[in-house]
Ligand code: FAD
C-alpha cells in the first residue's frame with residue numbers, strides 16, 4: 311500500500327502526445343527510446359475542400375517537404391531557360407499532374423516511414439482526435455466516430471495550426487489553401503494568392519516559376535516581421551518573374567463561381583472607397599493560420615490559452631499552466647514556428663522529463679528561409695528590430711548587391727541579389743542580423759547561423775577566407791556600410 315501511494319495512481323501511459331507532427335513525433339520517440347510507455351494520437355481533419363493526409367503533420371504532408379519539392383520544380387524550369395544560353399536545347403513543357411504525383415509519392419513514403427519508426431520504437435499510434443475530458447484523461451475519437459479513453463501521467467500538446475479563411479461568402483467552398491495546393495489534382499491556372507506571409511509569397515513564387523499567371527493581393531506590408539528592405543526585394547524578385555501585386559487591397563465580397571473554374575473576386579482598397587474586380591481560375595488563401603487549441607478540452611483541465619491568439623503560453627521548459635501538461639511546436643505563444651524548432655523542443659523536453667537532462671530549447675537567433683524562387687535567408691535581427699533594441703547609431707550595417715557567377719552567362723539581373731549584415735558597434739561589431747537574397751540562400755544561411763551562435767563578429771568574417779566562386783563568399787569581403795552611402799550596384803550584361 312505504502313509503495314502504491316508513493317508510485318501514485320496507475321495510468322495507461324507515461325506520456326500521451328496529442329498531435330503527430332514535427333514536435334509531437336520527436337518528443338514521443340525520444341521518450342520511448344528512454345524506456346517510457348508512450349502513445350501518439352494524430353488525426354487530420356480534412357480541409358473544407360476535402361484534402362486529407364497521413365501521419366507526420368504539416369511539414370511532411372502540406373508544408374516544408376512538398377513546398378520545397380515544388381520550389382525545386384520551379385527552379386528547374388528557370389534552369390531550363392538559363393540552359394539555352396549554355397547551349398542546351400529543350401522543350402519547356404511542365405506537367406502539373408506528373409509533378410504532383412511524384413511529390414505526393416515521396417510525401418506518402420515519408421508519412422509511412424513515420425509510422426514504421428513509431429512501431430519500431432514501440433510507441434502506440436492511434437489515428438484518432440484527442441481531447442481532454444478530465445485530469446490525466448483524454449477521449450480519442452476515430453474517423454468512424456468510435457470513442458476510446460486513455461490516461462497518462464504526462465501530456466504533450468503538439469497539435470499545430472491550420473489555415474485561416476477570410477470569412478467572406480463562398481470562401482470555404484471556392485478557395486484553396488496551402489493544405490490543398492501541393493496535391494491539387496489539376497493545374498490551378500490563373501491564380502490569385504491572398505496574403506503576404508511567407509507561405510503566400512512562396513506559393514506565388516512556385517506557381518509563377520511553373521509558368522502560371524499569378525497575382526498577389528496584399529492588404530499591407532510584405533512579410534510582416536521580416537526585415538522590410540529584404541521583404542521589398544523579395545517582392546521585386548517575384549515581380550521580375552511576372553507576379554502582379556495588388557497592394558493595399560482585401561477581398562470583401564462574395565467569391566462567386568462563374569463559368570466552370572472561373573472565380574470572380576471583388577476587392578476593396580484598405581485606404582479608400584476604391585474597389586476592383588478580377589477573374590481567376592484559382593484563389594489561394596494564405597492569410598495566416600489558427601492554432602488547433604480550441605477543441606482540445608483544455609478548459610476542462612485548466613490549461614490557459616491566449617484569448618487573442620489561441621496559442622499556449624509556456625515557461626522556458628515548455629510547461630503549461632497545468633504542471634503535467636506540456637506543449638511544443640506551432641501552438642506555442644511567441645516562439646518561431648518552424649519544424650527544426652518543434653523537433654528540438656520536443657526532443658529536449660522528453661530528455662528533461664524522462665532522461666534526467668536539463669538542456670532547454672534555445673529559441674534565440676533561429677535561422678529561417680523564405681523559399682521564393684530567389685531565396686531569402688536570415689538569422690537574428692531585422693534592421694528595424696535591431697534599431698529598436700540597440701538604436702540605429704550603435705549599428706554598422708554592411709551591405710552589397712551581388713551578381714552570382716552562374717547568372718552572368720545566363721544574363722540574369724546583376725542587381726537582384728543582396729547581402730546585408732547588421733553589427734553591434736558597442737559589442738566588437740558582433741553580427742546580430744544576417745540577411746541574404748540569392749540562389750541557395752537556405753544553404754548559405756545555415757552555415758552562418760552556426761557562426762552567429764559562436765559569436766561571429768565583422769572582424770571574424772573579414773578573417774575568414776572565402777570559397778571562390780560562390781555566393782556565400784560575399785560575406786567575407788563586405789566593405790561598404792549603408793551609412794557611407796557608397797554605391798553597391800553591380801555591372802551586368
Ligand atoms: P504539425 O506538424 O502541424 O502537427 C500537428 C498534428 O496534430 C497534425 O497532424 C494535426 O492534424 C494533428 N492534430 C491537431 N489536433 C489534433 C487533435 N486534437 N488530436 C489529434 N491530432 C491532432 N517550417 C520550416 O521549418 N521550414 C519550411 O520550409 C516550412 N514551410 C512551411 C510551408 C507551409 C505551407 C506551412 C503551412 C508551414 C511550413 N513550415 C515550415 C512550418 C512547419 O510546417 C511547422 O512549424 C511544423 O510543422 C510545426 O510542427 P508541430 O508539431 O507544431 O505541428
Ligand code: NA7
Nearest residue numbers: 505506507508509529530531534560596597598599640647
Ligand atoms: P502570418 O505570418 O500570420 O501572415 C498572415 C498574412 O496574411 C499577412 O500578410 C497578413 O497581412 C495577411 N492577412 C491576414 N488576414 C488577412 C485578411 N483578412 N485579408 C487579407 N490579408 C490578410 O501567417 P502565415 O501564413 O505566414 O502563417 C504563419 C505560420 O504558417 C508560420 O509561422 C508557419 O508555422 C506556417 P498583415 O501583415 O496582417 O497586414
